Amino acid sequence: GAGVSQSPRYKVTKRGQDVALRCDPISGHVSLYWYRQALGQGPEFLTYFNYEAQQDKSGLPNDRFSAERPEGSISTLTIQRTEQRDSAMYRCASSLVGGGTDTQYFGPGTRLTVL
């Protein structure tokens, strides 16, 4: 079936605006993860869901960042009052059952640019 999809693929916004990034995981995958990847770096963990429950949000940089997965499928990462330092590639991944050693499948990412 289809892999992880993310939308939009590119988002340009002005400083101070709110943005919502969407992730559609692989059908049937229980766990969903959000990462942020700076240019030339590896992905950095932001938050993680099992079904609709947010299990770990320790990687969210500050309270301007939030995420939800209300029906245990599609997830939205929201950044309020964006700042230039928020510019990065935001990646979503999903795995079948989670557990730390389960294979995570990454989506194509959303490239966020804050002007």
Place this chain on the structure above:
Amino acid sequence: GQQVMQIPQYQHVQEGEDFTTYCNSSTTLSNIQWYKQRPGGHPVFLIQLVKSGEVKKQKRLTFQFGEAKKNSSLHITATQTTDVGTYFCCTGGGNKLTFGTGTQLKVEL
């Protein structure tokens, strides 16, 4: 939290040469996973190692997990242009992956 360091940061090789990237941690790791990210692409899972001293092979790729479970290596024999990309090691704990800094491989004809 756990951190993993990778060396080298960049590697240029001629097609047909071998390539090795190393991943090191100051703490014992429960597992090591390797991902490959092509230019402009997303990380793609290659393999997972969990046992001390484990060695796994995928065609021209050989993955090793150190005896002390603090280091790992990925070796590519006779590189091809299709091997171009950034190779990341990472470790999973508590459902989040901690990625290394990656090794960017360029292969020249």
